[in-house]
Amino acid sequence: MKMLIVQDTYAWFSQRAWVEIDLGALSNNVKQLVGFLSPGTQLMAVVKADAYGHGAVAVATTVLAAGATWLGVATVTEGIQLREAGIKAPILILGATHTPEQIHAITSWQLEPTLCSPGQALIFSDLLNSIDYNYKLPVHIKLDTGMSRLGADWQQAGEFAQLVQQLPRLHIASVYSHFATADSPDTTIMEQQHGRFQQAIAQIRARGIKIPSLHLANSAATLGDKELHYDMVRAGLAIYGLYPAAHQRNHLQLRPALQVKARITHIKTISKGTGVSYGHKFIAPREMRIGVVGIGYADGVPRSLSNQMDVLVQGQRVKQIGMITMDQLMIDISPLVEVEEGEIVTLLGEQGEEKITADDWANQLNTISWEIICGFKHRLPRVSIGVDGKFDQKEKK
Ligand SMILES: *Cc1c(COP(=O)(O)O)cnc(C)c1O
Numbered sequence: 001m002k003m004l005i006v007q008d009t010y011a012w013f014s015q016r017a018w019v020e021i022d023l024g025a026l027s028n029n030v031k032q033l034v035g036f037l038s039p040g041t042q043l044m045a046v047v048k049a050d051a052y053g054h055g056a057v058a059v060a061t062t063v064l065a066a067g068a069t070w071l072g073v074a075t076v077t078e079g080i081q082l083r084e085a086g087i088k089a090p091i092l093i094l095g096a097t098h099t100p101e102q103i104h105a106i107t108s109w110q111l112e113p114t115l116c117s118p119g120q121a122l123i124f125s126d127l128l129n130s131i132d133y134n135y136k137l138p139v140h141i142k143l144d145t146g147m148s149r150l151g152a153d154w155q156q157a158g159e160f161a162q163l164v165q166q167l168p169r170l171h172i173a174s175v176y177s178h179f180a181t182a183d184s185p186d187t188t189i190m191e192q193q194h195g196r197f198q199q200a201i202a203q204i205r206a207r208g209i210k211i212p213s214l215h216l217a218n219s220a221a222t223l224g225d226k227e228l229h230y231d232m233v234r235a236g237l238a239i240y241g242l243y244p245a246a247h248q249r250n251h252l253q254l255r256p257a258l259q260v261k262a263r264i265t266h267i268k269t270i271s272k273g274t275g276v277s278y279g280h281k282f283i284a285p286r287e288m289r290i291g292v293v294g295i296g297y298a299d300g301v302p303r304s305l306s307n308q309m310d311v312l313v314q315g316q317r318v319k320q321i322g323m324i325t326m327d328q329l330m331i332d333i334s335p336l337v338e339v340e341e342g343e344i345v346t347l348l349g350e351q352g353e354e355k356i357t358a359d360d361w362a363n364q365l366n367t368i369s370w371e372i373i374c375g376f377k378h379r380l381p382r383v384s385i386g387v388d389g390k391f392d393q394k395e396k397k
Contacts, residue, residue, distance in 0.1 A: 016294030017262035019376050020349070021054050021384045023062045025255035029241050030066035032252040033222065038229040044070035044215070046236035048078060048094060053374045054240060054258055055382040057085040062387065063239060064089050072234050076102050079111040092140055094234075096120070096150055103127045107137060112173060114142045116150050121164050128169035138173035139164065145196040146189060147180040154196045158203035165209050174213035174232070175204065182220035183245040190221065194228065220244035223251045242358055242369045256357060258373055259349025260380070262295035264313075267333070267341055276330055277322030282307055289334045293345050296327040300376035301347060302365055309364070311345050314338075315352030348372075 034043055045068040051059035060071055060082050071087070073079045074095045082091060092112050097103065103124055106113050115121050121139070128137060141161055144151030152160045154177070164170050177197050181189040197216055204211060213231040219238035221228045241256040243249045269289050276282040276290065293311070297303040306324045310317045311331055319332045333339050348356055358369040365372075 015263075015381060015383075016265060017260075017299055017380055019053070019055075019380045019382050020259040020261055021058060021382055022255070022257045022259070023058065023384050024387045025241050025257040026054075026059060026062045026239065027066040027387050029239050029252075029254050029257070030063045030068055032254060033233075033235055033238060034067040036252060037222070037233065038226050040231070041229040042070060042232040043068045044072050044092065044232050044234045045239050046072040046094070046218075046234050047082070048072060048074035048236070049374050050078075052236060052240050052370065053376050055384070056081060057087070058382070058384050059239075060085075060087050060089070065387075068239075070232060072236075076105045076109075076111065080105060080109050083109045083111070094150075098123055100127055104131070107131075107133055112138045112140060114150065115139045115164060115170075116142050116144075116152055118152075118160060118163050121160075121167060121170065125167040125169055133169065135169075136171035137169060139170050140173055141175045143175065143177045143197065143200050145177040145193040145200070147178050147193075149178065151177060154200040157200035158207050161204040161209050161211075162207050165207075172209070172211065174215060175201065175211050176215045176234075179216070179218060179221050182218055182224060183248075185245070185247050187224075190224075218244075220248065223248045237370060240373060242373070246359075256349070258358075258376075260295075260301075260347040260376060261349065262293045262299075262345050262347065264291040264331075264333070264339065264341055264343045264345060265294045265328070266292040267339065268292075275322075277306075277325060279323055282322040282330075288332055289336075289339075290321065291331045291333045291339065291343070291345070293329050293331055294327065295345075295347065295380075296325050296329055298326045298377060299380050301329065302361070302375070304365060305361065309347075309361075310356060311347050312349070312351040312354050312356060313343060313345050315354060317354050317356075 045063040047056050047060050050056045071089050071091045072094050079091045079093055094114055097113050142151040143154045143157055145154045164172055179190050179193055215230050215232040217228040217233040219235045222233040222235050237244050238254055241254045270284050272284055272286050274284045295301055301324055303324045309320045311320055314336055320329055321332050322330050358372040361372045362369045
């Protein structure tokens with residue numbers, strides 16, 4: 001996604017709604033994580049899904065400057081977007097890739113694929129043999145130790161690694177796996193997965209194969225247990241300043257990087273008994289002053305929060321009223337004295353002493369904060385605030 005090109009302050013001041021990204025918070029979070037990692041452990045910043053909705057290029061640039069050394073993406077297209085922006089760091093594609101087009105793109109953009117099966121390894125090998133490619137492509141062997149998602153069965157790790165090792169165009173750059181329950185206070189399943197990972201590594205080494213790098217931990221496992229850090233951790237959520245689990249909130253000083261803001265575009269007074277928005281699901285219990293806010297479900301504000309969410313205006317919490325519509329929603333501004341059209345409303349973020357977090361929304365909606373932050377649509381421009389706290393005037397993508 002393109003970051004808003006901020007030619008002058010007017011460009012973003014004129015927006016009805018936007019996502020504000022605090023690059024200083026991202027930088028802080030990366031430094032906190034790097035400081036916490038076991039000595040010699042590298043940090044891969046997971047920037048898939050447009051950096052969890054934060055804007056991949058601005059995030060990647062910031063986290064690399066702050067100490068991350070690898071980037072993780074889900075798709076080839078996401079990797080190309082980073083390379084087109086001039087980012088040179090190694091990029092691992094966490095998702096599956098198979099087609100000739102994908103493999104061509106991987107080689108020409110110097111991306112590094114995940115390999116999950118012997119069949120996939122052979123497809124890569126055949127294609128690389130058929131083109132003029134005289135290098136060894138670094139590949140990352142993914143093992144399924146209990147997530148039942150991508151990856152070769154951990155019990156087949158030895159045979160699989162040996163096959164890849166014997167293919168002349170492929171070079172094993174790392175072996176990795178992924179946890180299913182690292183955010184749970186009950187570590188039983190995580191420990192079982194870790195045990196399987198260790199056995200798989202032993203099988204591979206027993207065949208005389210050297211593994212340059214091992215990695216296993218997502219954010220939750222990184223915060224939870226230093227034993228799981230290995231040569232690298234793959235952190236997503238924590239980079240963005242959120243904690244994977246409530247019991248981890250006292251670990252490190254992470255700061256959420258994303259805020260969602262919109263403007264009051266119209267103010268009116270309605271009399272007692274007046275219905276508000278589609279279906280009149282809210283009826284004014286008294287005379288009220290209401291503000292119409294220029295953001296709606298097409299921007300990613302979940303409609304199921306209608307009549308149930310608060311927003312922040314002038315440092316105070318006020319209620320959202322009536323059904324949230326596609327592009328607009330209404331709020332009760334009766335408690336506020338001097339609000340004018342153009343006033344900024346914070347839907348997620350902080351104003352004064354008050355804050356509303358992605359975890360608050362996730363709890364209300366019975367989901368996880370990952371889904372909340374990924375949910376803001378591209379119609380909302382991403383406006384970045386530089387590491388120096390100033391609105392970033394140079395951000396182009
Ligand atoms: C998304 C992802 C991560 C990052 O997970 P977080 O919980 O956001 O830290 C790490 N590894 C893999 C394989 C992933 O798909």
